[in-house]
Amino acid sequence: MDTVPVTCPTCFEVFEVPAPPPAETPTEVDYDCEVCCRPMVIAFEPDPVDPNSGVTAFARGIHD
Numbered sequence: 001m002d003t004v005p006v007t008c009p010t011c012f013e014v015f016e017v018p019a020p021p022p023a024e025t026p027t028e029v030d031y032d033c034e035v036c037c038r039p040m041v042i043a044f045e046p047d048p049v050d051p052n053s054g055v056t057a058f059a060r061g062i063h064d
Contacts, residue, residue: 002018002019002055003016003017003018003019004016004017004019004044004055004056004057005057006031006042006057006058006059007059008033008035008036008038008040008059009040009059009060009061010033010036010038010040010061011033011035011036011038013033013034013035013036015033015034015035017031017042017057019044019055019057020044020055021055022046022047022052022053022054022055024044025044025045025046025055026043026044026045026046027043027044028041028042028043028044029041029042029044030062031059038061039061039062040059040060040061040062041059041060041061041062042057042058042059043057043058043059043060044056044057045057045058
């Protein structure tokens with residue numbers, strides 16, 4: 001399974017999360033930071049450079 005790096009919007013630590021298949025993007029999932037355990041939403045998007053095989057991710061706080 002492919003992973004993608006995510007930066008926590010609370011503690012700013014970077015960690016890897018499993019990436020959905022490109023065909024299932026765009027999508028959002030609720031996730032708890034693996035470092036500080038604060039909740040966040042991770043938005044997965046097709047990679048603009050390689051949309052058929054790549055996925056990018058962006059995390060935002062639950063209350064953003």
